[in-house]
Every structure is written in C-alpha cells, then in structure tokens.
Amino acid sequence: MLANKISNARICVLEYASQWFGKGAVDQRVDQVAEKLLYYIKQNRSDHNKTPIIFVAHCLGGIILEKALLFSRLRQAVFPSIFPYIVGCVFLGTPFRGTKTQKKALALANMAEMVGLGVASSLLKVLEEDSELLMDMLDDFVRLTKEAQIRVFCFYEAQKSNIMSPFTKSAIVKQQEKIVDKAHATFPGVESLDLDSDHFGMNKYASPKDANFDLVAAQIKETANRAPRILKSRENSASAKLVNESKYRELLDFLRENFSDLDSVVKGLYRRKNIADVAASANVTQSESKDSNSSWIIEDEAFSQWREAKASQLLWIHGPTVQKSIASSVIEDLEKMNIGKSDEQESIVLSFFCAESDEYRRAFPSVLKLLIRQMIAADQDLAVHLLSDTKDSKKSGKQDFDKEALSKTAVLWDALQNMVASYAGRVYILVYGVDELSEDSLEQFLGYLRDVPGKNEKPGEQNEEPAIKWVLLTRLKRPDVIKALKGRAHEIDFADEKNAEKVNDDLWGHISFQVDQLKIAAPLKYFLKRHIHSRAQGNEVYVSLVIQEVKNKQAMGQVQHADIRALLESFPYGLTNMYEHIRKRVLTPTSEGIEYTKEILRCLALAQRAPTLRELAIMADLPHEDETDLETLKRYVIQCGSFVTLRGADYDEEAMTVEWIDSTARIHLENFAKDELAMDLRKMQHGIIALRCLQYVYAYTSGLVEAENDGKDAEEDSDTDEEDDDSDSNSEAQGEDDSGSTGTHEAEDDHEAEENQEDNDHEAGENQEEDNDHEAEDNDEAEDNEENESSTENRKAALKYPMENWLEHAKLSDPDVISEFGTGHAFWEKESPLRQSWWDDLSSLQMFESQTNVSALHVAALADYPALVEYLLKNGWDEDIHQEDSLGFQPLCAACHVGNNEIVQQILDAGADIHYISGSVTAQYKATALSTAAENGHRKIVQTLIDRGADINTTSEDWGTPL
Numbered sequence: 001m002l003a004n005k006i007s008n009a010r011i012c013v014l015e016y017a018s019q020w021f022g023k024g025a026v027d028q029r030v031d032q033v034a035e036k037l038l039y040y041i042k043q044n045r046s047d048h049n050k051t052p053i054i055f056v057a058h059c060l061g062g063i064i065l066e067k068a069l070l071f072s073r074l075r076q077a078v079f080p081s082i083f084p085y086i087v088g089c090v091f092l093g094t095p096f097r098g099t100k101t102q103k104k105a106l107a108l109a110n111m112a113e114m115v116g117l118g119v120a121s122s123l124l125k126v127l128e129e130d131s132e133l134l135m136d137m138l139d140d141f142v143r144l145t146k147e148a149q150i151r152v153f154c155f156y157e158a159q160k161s162n163i164m165s166p167f168t169k170s171a172i173v174k175q176q177e178k179i180v181d182k183a184h185a186t187f188p189g190v191e192s193l194d195l196d197s198d199h200f201g202m203n204k205y206a207s208p209k210d211a212n213f214d215l216v217a218a219q220i221k222e223t224a225n226r227a228p229r230i231l232k233s234r235e236n237s238a239s240a241k242l243v244n245e246s247k248y249r250e251l252l253d254f255l256r257e258n259f260s261d262l263d264s265v266v267k268g269l270y271r272r273k274n275i276a277d278v279a280a281s282a283n284v285t286q287s288e289s290k291d292s293n294s295s296w297i298i299e300d301e302a303f304s305q306w307r308e309a310k311a312s313q314l315l316w317i318h319g320p321t322v323q324k325s326i327a328s329s330v331i332e333d334l335e336k337m338n339i340g341k342s343d344e345q346e347s348i349v350l351s352f353f354c355a356e357s358d359e360y361r362r363a364f365p366s367v368l369k370l371l372i373r374q375m376i377a378a379d380q381d382l383a384v385h386l387l388s389d390t391k392d393s394k395k396s397g398k399q400d401f402d403k404e405a406l407s408k409t410a411v412l413w414d415a416l417q418n419m420v421a422s423y424a425g426r427v428y429i430l431v432y433g434v435d436e437l438s439e440d441s442l443e444q445f446l447g448y449l450r451d452v453p454g455k456n457e458k459p460g461e462q463n464e465e466p467a468i469k470w471v472l473l474t475r476l477k478r479p480d481v482i483k484a485l486k487g488r489a490h491e492i493d494f495a496d497e498k499n500a501e502k503v504n505d506d507l508w509g510h511i512s513f514q515v516d517q518l519k520i521a522a523p524l525k526y527f528l529k530r531h532i533h534s535r536a537q538g539n540e541v542y543v544s545l546v547i548q549e550v551k552n553k554q555a556m557g558q559v560q561h562a563d564i565r566a567l568l569e570s571f572p573y574g575l576t577n578m579y580e581h582i583r584k585r586v587l588t589p590t591s592e593g594i595e596y597t598k599e600i601l602r603c604l605a606l607a608q609r610a611p612t613l614r615e616l617a618i619m620a621d622l623p624h625e626d627e628t629d630l631e632t633l634k635r636y637v638i639q640c641g642s643f644v645t646l647r648g649a650d651y652d653e654e655a656m657t658v659e660w661i662d663s664t665a666r667i668h669l670e671n672f673a674k675d676e677l678a679m680d681l682r683k684m685q686h687g688i689i690a691l692r693c694l695q696y697v698y699a700y701t702s703g704l705v706e707a708e709n710d711g712k713d714a715e716e717d718s719d720t721d722e723e724d725d726d727s728d729s730n731s732e733a734q735g736e737d738d739s740g741s742t743g744t745h746e747a748e749d750d751h752e753a754e755e756n757q758e759d760n761d762h763e764a765g766e767n768q769e770e771d772n773d774h775e776a777e778d779n780d781e782a783e784d785n786e787e788n789e790s791s792t793e794n795r796k797a798a799l800k801y802p803m804e805n806w807l808e809h810a811k812l813s814d815p816d817v818i819s820e821f822g823t824g825h826a827f828w829e830k831e832s833p834l835r836q837s838w839w840d841d842l843s844s845l846q847m848f849e850s851q852t853n854v855s856a857l858h859v860a861a862l863a864d865y866p867a868l869v870e871y872l873l874k875n876g877w878d879e880d881i882h883q884e885d886s887l888g889f890q891p892l893c894a895a896c897h898v899g900n901n902e903i904v905q906q907i908l909d910a911g912a913d914i915h916y917i918s919g920s921v922t923a924q925y926k927a928t929a930l931s932t933a934a935e936n937g938h939r940k941i942v943q944t945l946i947d948r949g950a951d952i953n954t955t956s957e958d959w960g961t962p963l
Contacts, residue, residue, distance in 0.1 A: 001208045004738045005217040005228040006224055010051065014040055034067035038079050047080045052087040052227035054220055059180070062094025063134070066141045072142060074249060079576045087230045088151040088223030090216065092195070092202040096138050097184045098129045111680065129184070132649050136263065140188060147380075149234050151226060153219045154192040156185035161198035163610055166955070193219075193578050243383040247399045248376070251383050254403060255373035257843065260655055261648055264389050265361060266370055267331065268324040268353045268432060296502045297326070298333045299491060303453070306490040312467050316485045318474045319494025321503055323540040324353060327432040327473050327508050334428050347426040349375045354433035356663050359808075364441035368412035373430060375419045382419045409444055420468055430471040435478045436663060454488035455466065508533055510540055518554075524561050528568065528578040537571045541662045542575045542892060547662055549641035553636055558639040576956075579668040586641040587676045597639045600658075600686055602677050604644060605666055606812075607916040608805045610657035613637070613646075615801035616695050619689050643669065687813030691820055693802035694810075700798055701834035805843060807863045823875065830880075835859070847897050851887055855880040857907075861895040866902045869895075873910045881912045888926065893918045897931040901940045904929075914950050 002011055014037060045051075057065040072083035145152050160176040179199040186192045195202055195212045205213035243251075259265050297303055297317070306315040317326070334349045350371045355361040376383040390404040405411045420427045437445060452470065472489070474481055485491075494503050508529075515528045528550070536542040546568065553559070553567055572581050586597060603619040604612075611619060613633040617626065624633045630653050637644055637658055643665045648656035658668050670679055680684070810817055827834045831853065839846075839854055844860045857880035860868040872880070881891055892912040895903040908914060918927050929948040933941040946952065 001205065001213060002217055004208060004539055006221055009224070012041075012044060020299055030067050031064060031071075033064050034071055037064060037068045038072055038075075038082060041082055042079055042429065045081055046266070049081045050085055050222070053082065054088045054090070054223050054227075055086070056090045056092070056216070056772060058092040059094060059199070062091040062096070063137070065089060065091075065094075066096075066137050069144060069150075070137070070140055073148070076245070083148075084151055084234075085231065086148070088153070088220075088676055089145075090219055090223070091152070091154045091156055092216070093155065093180045093185055093199050095184050096134065096179045096187055098131045098134050099180055099184055100129050100629065116949050132263075133310070137308060142187060142189075143377075149228065149230055149237070151223050152190050152221070154186045154196045155216065156180065156182045157199045157202060158190060158194040158196050159198045161200055163910045176490055187786055191219075193646070223343065238587065240546065242381045243387065244399055247387075247401070248380050248383050250374065251386055251401060252373060254401075254406070255369045255376075256576055258366070260658070261368070262370075264647065266327045266351055266374065268351070274564045295329075295333060296506075297330060300492055302490040303491050310467065312469065313455060314449065314452055314470045314472060314485065315491035315492070316472050316474070316489035317394060317492045317494070319496075319503075321494050321507070321538055321540060322473050322475050322477055323510070324432060325513075325540065326506070327351070327353065327430060330471060330473075331430060334430075340836045344601050344942060347428060348375065348378045348423065349430070351430040352432070354431065354436040355610075355659075356433075356436040356438075357604075357607065357660055357666070360609060362436055362441060363436045364437060364444045365407060365412060367437075367441075367445070368416060368934040369406075369430065372412065372416055372419065375416070375423075375427075379423065382422060385415045385418045385422070395459060426467060426469065428469045428471065432473045433475070434472050435476040441907065442478075442480065444481065449484065455490050456490075465577055472653075486678040504513065504538060507536065507538055507540060507543070511536070511543050514543060518547070518550060520550075520564070521561070524564060527565065531568050534570060537574045541664055542578055544645075544661050545575075545578055545642045546571060549644050551580075552638045552642065555634065566762070575664070576668075582641045583669065583673055586639070586643065587673060587897065591639070593636065593639050596620065598677055600636060601673075602679075603689060604658065605677070605679070606658065606682065606685055606689060606809070607801075608800070608808050610647070610659040611801045612655060612799070613655055614654070614800045616658050618799060618802050620847070621692055621733060651674055683813050686809045687817035690806050690809035690813055690817060693806035694821060696799065696802040697806060698822075698834070700803070700823055701827065701837045704837050705833045742806050798841065802840060803838060807859075807865060810868070811863070812863050816872075818868055818871045823871075828877075830855070847889065847894065848887055851885055853884075853886045855883045855885070855891065857881060857883070857891040858885055858889075858894050861900075861903050862898055863908070864898050864900050866900065866906065869903050869906050873906060878910050881907055884918060889918045889932075890916060892916070892929045893927060893932045896929045896941055896945075897936055899933075899936060899941060901938075901944055904922040904933075904941050904944060906940075914945060914948055 003009060041053075053071075055065050069083070069086065072079050072086070076083055144150070149427070157178055157180065159178075161179050162176055169226075182194070193215060194254075195215060197204075197212055202212070207213075216673055256262055271482070298307075303315065306313050317330070331351055334347070338346045352367045352370055353361070354367070360366045372386070376386070386401050386406060387399050388405065406415075434442070434445065449470070452468075472485065493499065511529050511532050515525050515532070517530075518525070520528070528546075532543055532546050536546075548568060549571075550564060553564060558564070558567075570581075572578060585591070587594070591597065599620040600616065603616065605618070613630055614627060616622070616637075617633055620636075622633070622636060626636075634646070639645060642661055644658055645661045646656045647659050647763070650656075669677060674680060810821075821828075825834075827833055827838070829835075835854070835856070836852060839859070845859070847862065854862075856877050857869065857872055862870055871880075884890055885894075889897075890912065892904065892907045892914075895907055914929060916928070918929075918932075927935075928950070930942065930945045930952065933945060
C-alpha cells in the first residue's frame, strides 16, 4: 500500500526473528537487536548508497530504533551508508518514557519477552514510568536528532486496548486501558498526532483507504519530500564544524574515563529532566516535579544578586542539611531559565558531585574534565580548544589532542576559561561537596577561585569575561573553605534561623519523594512520612538511613505493615543517635556474619573508590563460592545495615557500586567503632587489601595468557587438520579424474544443498555416514570455538578495582608488605606476558598510549612507589635500569616523567646512565632524563640531575635541549 503513495520508495520490513530470543540483561538484549538491525540494513545496502532512509517503528521497535540510531552515529566506520542518510523516524506508540501503571508495564514486558528482548520480570523495572534506562536513551536520542536534523513524528493511540488480548484468546478476560498514552509516546517539541486505534492495531490497516494508514503514510511522504533539504542542511552544518566527528567522539570518551555512572557524578539525583520534564513541569507544582521544594533558593536575595551581577561571581550554599537533592533542584531551576530562549541566548549549566569515597570524584582534574565534557557536549565547536598543535598532527594534517597535557590541572583550567569566553551565552557551574575534595585538590580549586571577584569587588578588565557563575555547595565547616569564601561569596546559610521553615518544608518534600519510591501500601506510606519527619530533626541523612533500613527489610522478605512499623518505632530521634543505634545492632558480636560485616566496613573505609559487589568480594575476601553470586553478595551488604547502600541502575546489577550512605557514616564508624574495626591498624589493612587484589591479578592474568596459548594451539591443530583434509581431498579428486567421472560441480552443489536443508530443518541422518562423520567433527570444532570465544569474552571482563588499585593500597601500607608479593611469580619475570596483559588495560600509569614491554622497574617508577623500586634493585632486578620500553624510555626517564626525586636518585645510585638518550634503540621518542624532567616541570629533579653532572646542552630530536 505504501508503494502506491511513494512510488520511488524502496521498502524493507524487518521482524523479530526467533534466534534473537534469549535471557540476559535487558540493556544488552536491546543493544544486540539494535546491532542486528544495522547489520541487516548493511547487508541490503551498499556502503556507497546515498538513498535517504526513513524508519517506521511500532511499540518496542521504537526503543530498538533509538538505540540503533545512537549506535549508527558512533560506528560510522562500520556502517558508512546509514547514519549520514537517515532523514526521519515515524514512531507508532513507542513507550519512550515507559508506562504509568504496573499492569501496562506487564503487558509491554510480556510483548517484549515474546519478541526476544529479555525476561518479562526483569523488563518490568525498565518499562516503569521514567525508568533510568529509557530516560537516558531518550536524552541521547533527542540530542542526536536535534543535532543531525532528523525529522521525528510520533503517533499515539486514541482508543483503549484490552491489555490481555495478546496473551489469551478468551473473550471473557478483558481489561481496557490505553497502554502508551500521549505523555509517554511523545516528548516535548516533537510533532505528534493520535490514531483512531488501540495500541495493538496502530501498525495494522484494513485497506489503502484506511484513515489511519492515510495519516501515517502522509507523514512518511512529507519526510521523503523534505529529505533533500535535510541532507543538504546537514552537509552544510557538518562542513562548518571546527572539530571532526571522530575526534570529537574520541574526546568525549577520553574525558569520561574512570566514570561508569556518569549521571550520578554530573547530575546527582537530577536525571536530565530538562528534555522530557522541564517544559512540562513549569506548569505543575514543585512537589509534583521533583523531590525537593527548594525553589525558595532562587527567590533568595543572595541568589538574585549573584545571578544579576555581570561578572563572574560565587554563590555559596552551605549548612549541615545541604544534601544532593538541593543541588539537583538548583540545577533544574537553572535549566528552567532556558525555556523560551533562543539558542544564542541559552545558558549552559555544568555540574559535578564530589565524593571523598572515590579517588576520581575527589580529584580537581576530574572535576575539570567532566565540566569540559559537558561544555563540548553542548557545543561541539568548543572542542577546538582541546586540540593540540603537535608535530605529528602537522605532518599528517589530522586533528589530534594530547592526553598527557589534558590531565594537567593548569591546562584543563585554561581550556575551560577559553571555552566559556568563546560561548555566546552564560555559563553556570555547580559543584556539590567542595569540602569532600582531597586536601591537594581543594587547595588547588580555592587557589583558582581567588581570581574570581568577590561580591563587593569591582572586576578588573581581565575578570569581565568569561562570566562563569559558580555555585558551590558544602556541608562541613572546613576552615580553609570558610576563609576562602566567607565575605567574598554570596551566601545562603541553611543553618540561619530565617531559613529554618523553608529548610523544613524542603525536608518534607524530600521525605515524600523518597517514601513514594518504595513499593508499599498507602497507609504505610502515610505513617512512614509522618514518622520520619517527626524524628529526622531536619537532617536528610537521617531520612536516607531510615529509607535504606526499610529497603533492607523488604529485600529480606519482611514487607508487612507490622514489621515495618515495629522497625521504625525502634529508631531514636536525631542523626547521631540513629548512627549509634545502627552501629550497636550491626556490630553486636552475636550478629549473623559479624566478621564479614566488619571486614566489609574496614575495606570500604579504605577503598580508593566505591567497588562493585564482585570487586568488594575480592577486597573483603568473601567466600570464594559467593564471589559471582550477586544475590548472596547483596545479603552481605544488607548485614552492614544502612551504613552502606547499593547505587546504580537496577537493570545493571553487575555495575552497581557499594557505597557509604553518606560520608558521615564512615566518620561515625572511624570515631566510635575504632576498636571493633581495628581502625588503628590502617596500614596493615591496606596491605591485606593489596595482597588480596594482587592474588586476583595473578589469577586473572595467568588464566588470560593460558587461554590465549590454548587458542594458539587449537588454531595450529586446526591448520594441521585442514592440511590433512586438503591432502585427502586432492587424492580423492585425482582418483575421480583418473576414472573419467564427471559432474564434480553438480555433486558439490548437491552436497551444499543437503547441508543447507539440514541446517534449516534441524534434521540428522540424511547424508551418508561419511558426511555425518565430517559434520560431527565440524560441530565439535564449532563448539570448541564457541567455548573458547565465551571463555575469552569472560576473561576480558576483568574486575577493575583489584587490577587498578593493588599498587595504591600497597603504597599506603608498610614497606614490608612487598616481601609478601611473591616476586617469584611469573608476573615479575623479564618480559612477562602476564605483566603485559595487566599493563595493557592500565591507562592510569602509562606515560603514553600503546606503551608496552614495561619491566618491573618501569612499573615501580611509574607507580611512584620508592619502596618497591628499592626492593627490586636489591633483589636482582637492577639490570632493568637499562631496559627500554616500547616507546624507548628507560626507568630513569619514567621516574623523571612521574616526578619522584627519591626514585630518580635510587635509579642513579644503581648505575643508570644520566646521559643516556632514551629511544636510541626503538627511536619512537628520543629524550634525556633532563629533558623529560624539564618538559614535565619537575624542578627538583632538574636540579638533582644537574648536580649529578647532566649535560644541559644535550639535545633530543623530539624535545630539543632542556631549556
């Protein structure tokens, strides 16, 4: 029918195939089907085909289409003729934002299970209203269609559906509801119409005269008519970009390294409501739109003065009750200011949520990286400020950036300032938990903020632009923060008596939101809200503790009103008393699994970042049989009480992290459970964690190398078998030729036909016995290959925490822990493949990309670990001082690169050549120790090298003289 409407259209229909069925993580199933869609198109469309593409998708097919478009943009090298030529998408009842009720979600989940997108029970969480997976995908999809100028049109159902109809033929069972209503089948700014149909009939039409068909066909035709203009406009826009797409994507990936859950770091509790919710929420009450009624903040006089000032200014929101929800609400309020503004007037809101429990979230360079990432995500051209003018880029004529330079605070700060200066609109930067930055990072940050004029200061010429509006939120009374901001910043003090009522109202909104997320009956919800509010004494951390306690009870199967009420009535008033109550219960000597509980709490107190469940199992040495059982691991966490919580997406439990409910929980235990947790023995505990992690590294790398060797052996055996088969075949063929037989090609064709028939019908025994033998051998080989591939795939999924942090924990322990490393292990051998396989995935220590052939001494120097350097030099690794890595650097150069003067002197004392030009063998980089130290700004090392006789006039090919 559509061919009659658009005569020159090439129409292709793709249905879900049975081989796509299967169980597994929902997001993985969506990814797999989306990828199959792209490969299907690729098979039916040449790489040079420039015909415009219009997609039409019904229901959950639209979710697949969203993901496919996102994939096609990122993988244009694989699918070159797809994304550049997509001009439009028509969606029929796609649940972009899930669906409102459990019954509707179940209907969609069952449909999804029928077409192979996963198991209905696990899909329910995803298909809930505003589920995190769907909202994140919608956010990315809307941004993509806007940037690429793809026309999107959404149809939604006008009639109610019998939600039981797809699953039962009984006419008796009926339940009429709209499954995906307008609010969930559309999003702000998209064109849309209703179809006079129920959900299941939106893609079914009686005839070419069907009114619904006319409506859908008309929009497809309209998009086809616009296709030439869309492609031309996109081409003009792309040619005008200052940074090409591939380099831009590479920059985005680099800037987000070490952050798996980007949303929680950048937005806290605020989940990109600006696309799907902000416009709509402008017309609803605050309590309906978010978990915190903090709009009073933007009405505060201090806020108004800060916002109206033309120059860069600081706004400091502080007090013990300033929680993440407050920061999230401020972000949303700032985003709302963009409603109704043109692109030129639109402001950018950048944000970062610090956390002292995570080594990256407490580091100032990480803050700057993610602020910059948000800038270039808003305007791709701003990424030009990150490109480097290197010799390699000049020679090749290609755009490039220097990863090493973009890890330095000064370079990142300057890049951010330059971007803001280039941006036409205003830039707001919100940083929550400034007081949770590490000592060095906080000192750096406050140092840079000294250049921002105070509220009563007149900005100098250099301060007039760029006008960054800083919002800083803190909870702790840190003297250095108070000294830097008091009197200079506009202040909103949550502890001020005048704000008490507003803060209390804000707390009630937060309690209501948190309780509403629990799946409990209305009477219990009502009791829970009133009870928590009466005992929280204005503290949101208290609220979080109670909510977590209730969740823990639910997870253990105690969901009755009486159980929950009894639990709540046992809780005392106030945060300090609540912490003491939980501590006494959890650390009672007779508590179940008490020793594992104490070990988990000790490990979390010393963790470099929040570990996943499986990573925690390694750190805390939980029973080996439980290491991969996520449900059992959750029970260990629950035994720790509400001191700790799981954070992350419910649909991806593997990636969920175990974290303190709040930093004050860790502080409480360190102060009041010092004896129970042996907190005075921190160095010893660091050593224990280091050795557990190192054991994992040994086991993982040994298994990986063994699997690779087995794969090579299998491949060699396969090659040998093929040679033997070829020899036998040649002999048989020669015999046939000698006897005068004919029709060889026909026989081969018949044999192929039989094999194809056998594959299609899944039958056996149709071929001759000899063919069956060959087929059995082939099947065995295929199964072996599948097992090898599966094993390799599983091996690749290394646990990052032990791989990345065993050295950090060892450095924080006493030096004698090194004697327990077991340096007789193959990991420490010269040119060890185990060490190299570990090193390949360890970008944090590498001087440059693709650095290989690192010796044990290279590792110790680059890890900034003097005690390990000393141990290696004294115990037989002194020959490593002359070994070059793949880039041409000896350990001395590596030490000069890192900047540890003690290690430099250790290596020199062991006999390293101070005049040696690294790279004289491999010639990738040529540099002396002195030029390396000078290039990286390590003045003390430069002085040490000169004092020891380094020639200041020595010239390296790449970096010249040290001067």
